[in-house]
Amino acid sequence: KQSHKLNSPTTITVPLQFIIILACAFSFIFIIVLICCIAIILKHRKKRKLNRYGEKLISQTCHTDNNHNQLKLQIPCCNNIEKDTQSSNRSQSSYGAPSSSEPSTFSGTPKLLARNKCLPSTTFHHPQSVKLLSTNGIDSEANFYASTDIISVNNGTNDLSSTLRGVCGTNLMIRxxxxxxxxxxxxxxxxxxxxxxxxxxxxxxxxxxxxxxxGNVYSYNRIIIRRLTKVSTMSRSLFAQESQLLCSIDHPNLANILYKTLDGLALVSEYTELGDLCLLMRRIVENDVNARLDYQAMLFVTCQISSALSYLESRQLIHRDVSTRNCLVFNDYIIKLTDIAMASPIYSNYYSTEAHLPVRWMSPEILINGGNSYSIKSDVYSFGITLYEIMITCRILPFAHLSDQEILLSPPLSTDLDITFIDRIQLKEIIDLMFACLRINHHERPTFQDIHRFLYQQQQTQSN
Structure with missing residues (x-):
């Protein structure tokens, strides 16, 4: 009997408490690992977001010319003006397209001048056959829109930051x-x-x-939602004023308002999975440090931007944050100007830390005289800096060798821009246009009507 007892198997009983403790320990370890993974993901979120933006567009619409490292656009038709004409049922001449017999040109690229000298003037030709954009009334057949926070102001203020941002953090357009x-x-x-x-x-x-x-609403996969979160009498009034103008204007090269909520606390506007032009070009340079857009691609992009700004000019509206980061890129390389970049933490280093001002895109008269100096010609200056961004494929910030404080204390000249990355021969016409937009005297800067006319003619010449 004793031998039988010794050979019988021994049963080990595990207490229930031990199983619970072991399960809790494994759960705790799993939670710690999960938190670490989330932290790593958040840490690299900005870089991954940059990679996501533009990757689809590069693969679908761009191919590289190996001989010159130029990114060429595979666009169905390099003529956005024809698309605009079809969408608004207007004659092509209403966009200010010059006839071939009377060319419009920007000439006289400035040499490296002293900082206290002004840039040479430029002559513009206005062909008689051109129907200029009207400022006396609106074409009943036109269908325009600008996706921006807009508010009318009277005398303004010298405090640059007091009225620059809208209710939701976007740049606030003014009349x-x-x-x-x-x-x-x-x-x-x-x-x-x-x-x-x-x-x-x-x-x-x-x-x-x-x-x-x-987010997404209905069939729209990517949309921008502007939502009033701190509801008060004042905030409701401001948001309602912005919404009223946003819902009354329209243009094919400005992001469109799609829906408005019944309670008046939210607006839904167009957005794109491809992101903005600045992120796209930064992605291009990340893939190939020597890559750049070719001349035809630059004309296709800049002509659309100038079309939107020409419309705003005809309605005496000042954007106040014209830049590549506010240019959304849609399929077929369609560009739509927006106003949301100022609210994005991605571009926090593009604005001065304290006042949240886009000082590198602000004209000298604003930096010197303050907010009362905002005008359509200050938008022209910002467009000149935008041309610079496109020509250098957003490799560096404008006036990269200067700090924000140095720019605020002593506004730089156009000749302070680093043009090392620019092909001065192939891009001579755009360089001339850039310097014309960056003149110290704002009265000498061209109008957006002239700019759009010039870029349209250059685009037509390249297409033929």
Whole structure:
């Protein structure tokens, strides 16, 4: 019997408490690993976001000319003006396209001048056959829009930062105070939807009273949602004023308002999976440090931007943050100007830390005289810096050798720009245009009407 007891198997009983403790320990370890993974993902989120933007567009619309390291666009038709004409049922001449018999040109690229000297003037030709954009009224057949926070101001203020940002953190557009009669904007039907349909979305940026997020509504995969989060009488009034103008204007090269909520606390506007032009070009340089857009691609892009700004000019509207980061890139390389970059933390280093000002894109008269100096010609200056960004493929910041404080204390000249990366022979016409836009005397800068006319003619010449 004793031998039988010794050979029988021994049963080990594990206490239930031990199993619970072991499970808790494994759960704790799993949670720690998960938190570490999330931290790593958030740490590299900015870089991954940059890689995501533009990757699809590069593979679908660009190919490299190995002989010159130029990115050429595989666009169906290098003529966005024809697309605009079809969408608005207007004659092509209404965009200010010059006839071939009377060329319009920007000449006289300045040499490296002393900082206290002005740039040479440029002569513009106005062909008689051109129908200029009207400032006395609006074409009943036109269908325009600008995706921006817009508000009319009277005398303004010398404090640059006091009225620059809108309710949701975007740059706040203003109306130019001139003696030119203001254009009456006909109402545009914007579909009203329930606020329950609008998702919270992924946070893009925040302002004083609201925030911007990216989500999807109905068949739109990527949309921008402007939402008032701090509701008060004042914030409601400001947001309603912005919304009223946003829903009444329209243009094919400005991001479109799609929906407005019934409670008036949110707006839904166009966005794109491809991101903005600045992120796209930075991605191009990341893939190939020597790559750049060719001349035809630059004309195709800049002609669309100038088309949008020419429309804003005709309605005496000042954008105040014209730059590649505010140019959304859609399929077929369609560009739509927007206003959301100021709200994005991605571009925090593009704005001065304290006042949140785009000082490297601001004209000298604003830096010297303050907010009262905002005008359409200050937008022309910003467009000149935008041309510079496109020509250097956003490799460096404008005036990269100067700090924000140095620019605020002593506004730089156009000759302070580093043009090492620019092909001065192939891009001579655009370089001339850039320097014309960057003149110290704002009265000597061209109008957007002239700029668009010139770029259109250059585009037509390259297409033939």
């Amino acid at each position: 130019s105070i001139t003696n030119v009669p203001q254009m009456i904007m006909p109402p545009r039907k914007v579909e009203l939807i329930s606020s329950e349909i609008v998702p919270p979305g992924d946070l893009y940026g925040e302002g004083r009273f609201g925030q911007i997020s990216i």
